[in-house]
Amino acid sequence: MMKKEKSETLVRTGPGTRMGNLLRRYWVPILLSREIAEPDGPQIRVQILGEKLLAFRTTDGEVGLISEFCSHRGASLYFGRNEDNGIRCSYHGLKFARDGSCVDVPSAPKLCDSMGIAGYPCIERAGIVWAYMGPKEKRPAAPAVEWCNLPASHVFVSKRLQECNYLQAMEGGIDTSHVTYVHRFEVDDDPMHRDTKANDYIKADGNVIFEIEQNACGLTLFGRRNGEPDSYYWRVTQWLFPWFTLIPPFGDHALGGHVWVPIDDHNCWAWSINFHPNKPLSAEERRDMEEGKGIHCPYEPGTFRPVANKDNDYLMDRIAQKDKRAYSGVFGFAAQDASLQESMGPIQDHEHEKLLPTDRAIVMARRLLYDAAVALENGHEPPALDADQQRVRAAGVLLDRGVNPREWAALHLADASKQPVYSI
Numbered sequence: 001m002m003k004k005e006k007s008e009t010l011v012r013t014g015p016g017t018r019m020g021n022l023l024r025r026y027w028v029p030i031l032l033s034r035e036i037a038e039p040d041g042p043q044i045r046v047q048i049l050g051e052k053l054l055a056f057r058t059t060d061g062e063v064g065l066i067s068e069f070c071s072h073r074g075a076s077l078y079f080g081r082n083e084d085n086g087i088r089c090s091y092h093g094l095k096f097a098r099d100g101s102c103v104d105v106p107s108a109p110k111l112c113d114s115m116g117i118a119g120y121p122c123i124e125r126a127g128i129v130w131a132y133m134g135p136k137e138k139r140p141a142a143p144a145v146e147w148c149n150l151p152a153s154h155v156f157v158s159k160r161l162q163e164c165n166y167l168q169a170m171e172g173g174i175d176t177s178h179v180t181y182v183h184r185f186e187v188d189d190d191p192m193h194r195d196t197k198a199n200d201y202i203k204a205d206g207n208v209i210f211e212i213e214q215n216a217c218g219l220t221l222f223g224r225r226n227g228e229p230d231s232y233y234w235r236v237t238q239w240l241f242p243w244f245t246l247i248p249p250f251g252d253h254a255l256g257g258h259v260w261v262p263i264d265d266h267n268c269w270a271w272s273i274n275f276h277p278n279k280p281l282s283a284e285e286r287r288d289m290e291e292g293k294g295i296h297c298p299y300e301p302g303t304f305r306p307v308a309n310k311d312n313d314y315l316m317d318r319i320a321q322k323d324k325r326a327y328s329g330v331f332g333f334a335a336q337d338a339s340l341q342e343s344m345g346p347i348q349d350h351e352h353e354k355l356l357p358t359d360r361a362i363v364m365a366r367r368l369l370y371d372a373a374v375a376l377e378n379g380h381e382p383p384a385l386d387a388d389q390q391r392v393r394a395a396g397v398l399l400d401r402g403v404n405p406r407e408w409a410a411l412h413l414a415d416a417s418k419q420p421v422y423s424i
Ligand code: FES
Pocket: 070, 071, 072, 073, 074, 075, 089, 090, 091, 092, 093, 094
């Protein structure tokens, strides 16, 4: 159970809220670069952290992210013209540059300076447009999470709409204990998980023993299973402040991770990333990802809403459930997670939950987020803004029974780029 005040602090992310202020101190994934591929192409609406925004690519190829609404009488700039390095409102012709400054008021040029709207600086990494929505003087270094800085050939990124609060979605990424249930049969068949030693150990030992380490940038979760007679099989998950998760890998398959970004308090973007640190993704891997296999999903045409969604009960198949082809009857990792997390309602009722020992990681993550939000209010800088702290990696590794996994991780997972991939 969580007190009302704490729950409200964690789930509300609009402008001026505690958590909203905290999240605005980090670079925020906003949209796929390819959604605004063309200079002077169509601008698109995006909503992030409860703010209605407009994204566009300028004549010079730069990304603009500004308030959706004109400062004059509030018309949507979605109906404006993207031309000559700015958006011109179609109603009375005011024009805004990519930083939101007003550059033309045709009827009263002298009033330009007072007609600006919100605009946020953007960068592009890994095919994603990221924006910084916080105070100007506090802008941090660009994200240094490993997959952000790989060549385009090595990374595949997708996003899907999840129709619930970001917190309960992200908690699924931290709660490794659910894999044994809802995903149980998926790992055998999925092309990006099958035929690995990892699956053998996972299936042979369902009694995972968890250790959790709190560190400078978030949590490292260690899941221990029996390995060979003299070893344990450790799956090491990373949760990186404030919304990144890195999934323990399977064999030689691509590494994976997520980012959970609030759209508003009832919806979020579940970003899903696969990558190889040292080589390009194969054509076959890329095709599978584009088809929505692994942690990705197929969409309703022309949208980022999954084909399996709450309106069709996620295409649940009771016969597949009986036949043990899909544990809940829902197929696909993403739909399995979304079905259960959205079923809690748009915002989970934290006052009536009854947490179990396996929820320890979630409890710690909530506390870290809450403490950081309150600390910020009291003038303390947020954690994990230092690029050097963000280069961690997940792992799935056999270690001698005498080896302390925390010591091993400190040596082998802290600065990923200098290490081989530990995965079996
Ligand atoms: S409402 Fe935009 S120019 Fe008048």
